Amino acid sequence: MLRIGRWGVAESRDVVACGWRDSRPGRARTGIKLIFEAGGAMPDLPGLRVGTRAVRGAERIAQELCQGLDLVLTEPGDPAAAVVAAAIWHYGWALGDLDALAGATVGGLALAGQPVPCVLEIRRDGGTALHGDVTVETVLARLSACFPAGRHATPEVTVPLRSVRLSPGTPSGVRIAPCRGEPGLAASRRPPRPRS
Template sequence: MLRIGTWRSAGSLGMVVCGWHDGDPGPLETGIKLIYGMGGPMPDFPGLRVGALMATSAEEISEALFQGIDVVATAPDCCPSAPVVAAGMWHYGWTGSHSGALAGATVAGLVMAAQPGPCAVEIHRDGRSSLDGDVRAETVRARLAGTVPLESVRLSQEAPSRLLITPC
């Protein structure tokens, strides 16, 4: 499972990506990566590898993560779902042939970006995700109508503050 959380700070949407292997053979690997939406100056991150360029797409973000960059800055016009999709591409190796997983991650990323405060999402290998925060399925459907073909995912309220997103 891949866990992603956000925090809000002046001039930025910060996103922390924590990755680990889930059931794969081999040693357990953990890591923390930062995907930093630029809206102001980049803070100092001592000891971390900071990307030299601002990423504009999920592909560019995931490429930087594959290259071992610890902090990836995103351009202001970057799609709000790109960091979540990129994290899945980096962690699970998703490509264009993983359309269900990419659809689930896209919706999870759009929902995360629309949250007014901190929230967290758990993304599974198949693109299924659970979002924890102040989120309601009806509100998400209304926000995403016309943006995302909602027949590609199923939204269900698991608990008052937990939304399940399942690719169809």
């Protein structure tokens, strides 16, 4: 399971990702990663491995996390990027795992859009649960603003709004079902494979 929350005030996009692997044999492995937007307030946490440059986008943030950094600095960008990156780090998703990436993207957008403190849990299949003082109606209203023309596109994945399914969580919060993902913006910029 992967649990993500925002650091400090509600306006902050900085996140704390706490992951624990509960589906693999052997000893449980845990990890905590901090992802901060460059230029913002950063706590003094001695002993952590901190990135030396700010990076942008879920793929680059995930690379930094997978290289063993404890704290990654990011440039402003897609509000879901830090959440998607943490899920890539935790679950080992590849860029072809479109449905899982789509679910994490919707969860990240839902978390970033809340004016109240919330915690997001992400499952291996990309399904998420947003815990806090939120309702299906308020989450859907904030999510809809992120889907111009009915789609939210990132370099990693494009999510059609019609694939987003919300339901009330228990005892509070909102569940977001796994979504259908389509190739992201970067797929159109990749060179075509040579024909054999």
